Amino acid sequence: MPDLLVGPMLRYVDETSASIWVETSDPCEVAVEVAGARATERTFTVHGHHYAIVDVEETGSYTVELDGRQVWPLEDLPESKICPLAELNRVVFGSCRTSVPHDEPHVRTHGPDVLREFGLRLMQGDALPSLLIFLGDQVYADEPSQEMLDFIHARRQDGPDEIVDFEEYAELYRQAWSDPVVRWVLSTVPTAMIFDDHDVRDDWNTSMAWRRTMAEVSWWPTRVVSALGAYWVYQHLGNLSPAERKADPLYAEIRAAGDGGDGGGLLDAFARKADEDPASTRWSYTRDIGGTRLIMLDTRCARQLDPGRRRMLDDDEWAWFADLATGDVDHLLIGSSVPVFLPSGIFDVESWNEAVAGGAWGPRAAGYAEKIRQALDLEHWGAFRTSFEQLGRLLVDVAAGRRGRPPATIVLMSGDVHYSYLAAAGPSSADLDSTRIYQAVCSPIRNPLSRGLRLANVIGSFGVASLVGGLLTRTVRLPRRALRWKITNGPWFPNAIASLDLDGRSAVVRWHTARPDFEELTRIRLTS
Numbered sequence: 001m002p003d004l005l006v007g008p009m010l011r012y013v014d015e016t017s018a019s020i021w022v023e024t025s026d027p028c029e030v031a032v033e034v035a036g037a038r039a040t041e042r043t044f045t046v047h048g049h050h051y052a053i054v055d056v057e058e059t060g061s062y063t064v065e066l067d068g069r070q071v072w073p074l075e076d077l078p079e080s081k082i083c084p085l086a087e088l089n090r091v092v093f094g095s096c097r098t099s100v101p102h103d104e105p106h107v108r109t110h111g112p113d114v115l116r117e118f119g120l121r122l123m124q125g126d127a128l129p130s131l132l133i134f135l136g137d138q139v140y141a142d143e144p145s146q147e148m149l150d151f152i153h154a155r156r157q158d159g160p161d162e163i164v165d166f167e168e169y170a171e172l173y174r175q176a177w178s179d180p181v182v183r184w185v186l187s188t189v190p191t192a193m194i195f196d197d198h199d200v201r202d203d204w205n206t207s208m209a210w211r212r213t214m215a216e217v218s219w220w221p222t223r224v225v226s227a228l229g230a231y232w233v234y235q236h237l238g239n240l241s242p243a244e245r246k247a248d249p250l251y252a253e254i255r256a257a258g259d260g261g262d263g264g265g266l267l268d269a270f271a272r273k274a275d276e277d278p279a280s281t282r283w284s285y286t287r288d289i290g291g292t293r294l295i296m297l298d299t300r301c302a303r304q305l306d307p308g309r310r311r312m313l314d315d316d317e318w319a320w321f322a323d324l325a326t327g328d329v330d331h332l333l334i335g336s337s338v339p340v341f342l343p344s345g346i347f348d349v350e351s352w353n354e355a356v357a358g359g360a361w362g363p364r365a366a367g368y369a370e371k372i373r374q375a376l377d378l379e380h381w382g383a384f385r386t387s388f389e390q391l392g393r394l395l396v397d398v399a400a401g402r403r404g405r406p407p408a409t410i411v412l413m414s415g416d417v418h419y420s421y422l423a424a425a426g427p428s429s430a431d432l433d434s435t436r437i438y439q440a441v442c443s444p445i446r447n448p449l450s451r452g453l454r455l456a457n458v459i460g461s462f463g464v465a466s467l468v469g470g471l472l473t474r475t476v477r478l479p480r481r482a483l484r485w486k487i488t489n490g491p492w493f494p495n496a497i498a499s500l501d502l503d504g505r506s507a508v509v510r511w512h513t514a515r516p517d518f519e520e521l522t523r524i525r526l527t528s
Contacts, residue, residue, distance in 0.1 A: 002028040002050075004071040006174050007183075008064050011053070011238025013085040013190040014289075019245075020054045021238045023174075024066055030054055034062035034082060044255045047166040047264035051233060055242045059084050072187070077180060078123055080187040087290030087502075088130045088331075092118070092189075094497040095135035095196065095337065095415020096444035099176040100145045111495040112514035113446045118497055119185035121518050129499065130289075132189045133296075135415040136196025136337035137447075138235065139172045141227060143198065148172060162201070164219050166264065169230035193235040194283070194296045196337035196416055200227040206379045207357070208305040209370050221272075228271035228301070229264075231283075239285050239296070278302050279316050291330035292502060297321065299336050303384070307358055312387035325394055327404030330505045331411065339414040340381045340391065341423040341439045341485045348469025350382035355476035380416075385478065392482030396427050399436040408505035408527050410436055413498075415443035419457060420498065420511055421490025422524055425483045432486055438526055439485075440509050442498035454493045492521055 007022035020032050024043055027050050031040045035058040043050040056062070061079040064072035073079055094114070100106045102113060122128060141163035144152065149161055151171050156164075163169055177186060197204040201223070205211065214220045237245060245251055250270050254263030274281045283298035297313065304311040313321060325332065342350070357369035372378065381388045395410055397403050420442045426435040449457065494513040501508045511521040 001069065002026040002066040004064065004066060006177055006234075007187070008032075008072055008080065009177070009186045009238065010080070010082065010188060010190050012241050013082065014241070015084050015086045017055055017057050017242055018059070018082045018190075019238060019242060020056065020062070020064070022052055022054075022064065023170075024050045024052070026050060028067045031065040031068075032056050032062055033065070034058040035060040042255075042258075044257065045262045045264075046229070046233060046254060046267050047170075048262065049166075049170050049233075053237060053245065056082065058082070074180065074183075077184045078188075080184065081128075082188075083128065085130055085190060085289060088292040088294070088333075089502060090127070090129040091131050091133060091333070091500045091502070092129045092497060093133035093135060093335075093413050093440075093500070094442040094445040096137040096198075096418060096447045097134075097176070098140055098143070098145065098447045099148075099172075100446075101147075102179070110446055111448045113179075113182070114495045114497045114512065114514045114518075115185065115445050116179060116181045117514035117518045118512070119181040122185060122189075123181070128189055130190070131294075132185070132191045133294075133335060133413065134191065134193040135335055135413060135442075136194060137198040137415070137444075138193060138195070139169075139176050140198045140447075141169070141172060141223075142201045144172065145175070148175060159219055162223075164223055164226070166226040166230055169226050169234075173230065173234045192239055192287070192294070192296060192335075194239075194298060194335055194337055195231055195235065195300060197300060199231060199235075200224060200300070203374055203377060203379065205300055205303045205305060206374055206377075207310075207370065208307060210374060211305065224275050225268050225271045228274050229267040232267065232271065236283060244285075274301065278304075279314055282317065282320065284317060284320065286324050288329070291504070292333060293324070293329045293331075294333045294335070295321065295324055296335040297337075299338050299381075310354065310358075310384055310386065312381055312384040312391075318387075318390065322394060325398060325403070327398055327401060327406050329407050331409050331502055331507060332398065332407045333500075334410070334412045336381075336412055336414050338380045338416050339439060339441050340388065340412050341425055341483075341487075342380055342382055342417070343466070343487060344485070345466035345469035347380075347382035348473045350378045350380060351385045351388075351478055352469065352472035352476055353378045354383045354385055355478060360476040389479075389482045395425070395437050396483065399426070406436060408436065409438060409507045411500060411507070411509070411526070412437075412439040413500075414439060414441045417441060418444050418447065418449045419454075419491040419493050420496050420521075421487050421492070422509065423485050423487050425485035427482075428480075428484055430484070432484070432488075437483075438509075440498055440500065441490075442496055442511060444495055445497055446495050448495055449493060458491070489522055489524055494521070496521060
């Protein structure tokens with residue numbers, strides 16, 4: 001008798017359709033019933049695990065059956081609902097969430113799970129958001145919890161205390177999404193996701209030197225293939241519309257294998273090619289929802305790392321993005337897991353480091369700079385200066401109305417750095433108190449920095465680095481930046497989740513923390 005292992009997760013939703021994702025214990029027929037209508041889908045299998053995405057064209061409360069037996073909703077949980085998504089009214093977003101228990105010892109070490117606290121508020125009657133966006137580090141494959149380590153040690157005694165293969169990734173995702181409150185949130189709020197480094201491994205694709213080092217690690221080839229394959233199943237498929245999924249040749253091939261076949265080999269071949277040749281697949285995606293355009297960027301796998309030609313987005317990915325980043329929308333939202341506008345000193349240090357690692361001070365200094373780059377995680381947009389300049393010029397053109405009617409706001413949404421803040425940006429002549437370009441960073445959902453690291457970040461990011469960074473950039477003769485910016489609010493270090501409220505051409509961004517209750521850290525109006 002099949003059981004529901006993970007899900008149901010409400011993924012892609014538009015005005016007329018919705019997609020429900022599940023993982024089951026055995027091959028079966030999955031049925032979703034909503035408003036008296038019933039849609040079914042047979043599971044597909046990869047590496048012995050069974051999944052289905054059921055597309056429905058009704059709205060309202062829904063139930064899930066496996067081979068005719070109802071398995072959802074669970075007892076003591078509210079009904080799960082599908083609401084049509086014609087406009088983005090409230091977008092909730094964040095990144096960096098570890099999966100540990102919610103008892104007092106783990107709350108002391110990891111803080112409260114703000115996603116769970118958010119779910120409890122929704123259960124009490126708060127209005128459902130339009131969309132929940134996860135901006136990376138949905139799972140920590142390189143920092144597994146004790147529960148995950150117990151699972152690893154029960155099946156193998158050798159290898160690293162990290163995730164190695166698809167089986168371990170499947171368990172990692174199950175643990176991340178199985179808390180009843182979190183499970184209910186994911187069943188009733190549409191979600192959009194993109195990976196960051198910890199979904200694969202810390203510093204993933206920092207540089208070509210990093211890739212060469214990891215290629216010599218015996219278990220790495222299996223790890224990166226399993227990471228991208230698991231991401232395709234657990235996160236990427238649900239980002240696609242039913243039409244996009246139907247056009248995906250890999251999805252068609254794996255489904256065609258049927259109950260008697262396993263698509264693990266097909267998925268591994270796809271993931272291996274995606275790692276070796278990033279241009280072979282696109283993890284980035286876009287959606288137009290009412291008057292808002294959302295562009296979610298892959299700022300990890302799509303990197304071009306050849307020394308001298310480093311880019312955050314390779315040529316094909318950049319061309320795709322540039323075609324979409326236009327005006328004629330009320331709001332342009334861009335998801336980049338790594339921030340574009342860091343504290344200016346840190347940004348300058350990253351740009352200096354890239355230049356030195358690229359040979360600006362000679363080969364010996366380049367070797368030291370590479371070690372510094374990896375040790376200090378100098379891998380954001382400042383460390384890909386050519387791409388930053390491209391992006392800056394593009395954003396200025398959109399904001400100035402040179403690519404269609406200017407949006408009321410251009411909001412870059414990011415995470416990764418384990419503190420939250422708002423930055424305002426514009427060209428050198430811009431009044432940053434009335435700009436159209438913002439970056440809202442929200443991190444972590446649950447993985448706070450220690451007090452010592454918080455202090456070090458404040459000193460390094462907002463004090464010493466501001467002076468040192470500016471001096472260092474002069475030594476490698478970097479050009480003036482395409483944009484200037486300032487951090488107008490923050491930084492805040494508690495676990496947090498952010499929301500962006502859109503109403504016509506107005507926008508308000510807020511950050512929420514779970515202590516002492518689910519409370520608002522701050523509220524900032526982005527438009528007059």
